[in-house]
Amino acid sequence: MWTVIYIAPSAKIAERIQQRLTDEGFLVKVREGKVSKQYEILVPESELNEVRDVLGTILH
Numbered sequence: 001m002w003t004v005i006y007i008a009p010s011a012k013i014a015e016r017i018q019q020r021l022t023d024e025g026f027l028v029k030v031r032e033g034k035v036s037k038q039y040e041i042l043v044p045e046s047e048l049n050e051v052r053d054v055l056g057t058i059l060h
Contacts, residue, residue, distance in 0.1 A: 001044070001045045002029060002042040002043065002044060002045070003042060003043060003044070003045045003048055004040045004041065004042055005041050005042065005043050005048065005051055005052065005055060006040075006041040006055060006059075007033060007038050007039070007040055007041070008030075008038065008039045008040075008041060009037075009038060009039075010037070010039070011030075011037075011039055013039075014030045014039035014041055015030065017041055017055070017058060018030050018041060020054075020058045021041075021043070021051060021054065021055070021058070024054050026043055026047055026050070026051055026054070027043065027044055027047065028041060028042070028043055029041075029042040029043075030042070
């Protein structure tokens with residue numbers, strides 16, 4: 001099952017995060033949010049904890 005890990009404010013930021021997570025070896029999907037122009041970054045639920053750690057370093 002896919003889980004939303006982050007909501008990006010633009011397609012450019014979503015693509016950048018997707019690329020960084022993919023480079024780290026994670027499966028990642030991006031989909032346009034249902035509200036406004038936001039983009040949801042999704043990862044498999046089984047990788048959620050590992051992705052959170054990596055995402056924290058990407059965002060800071």
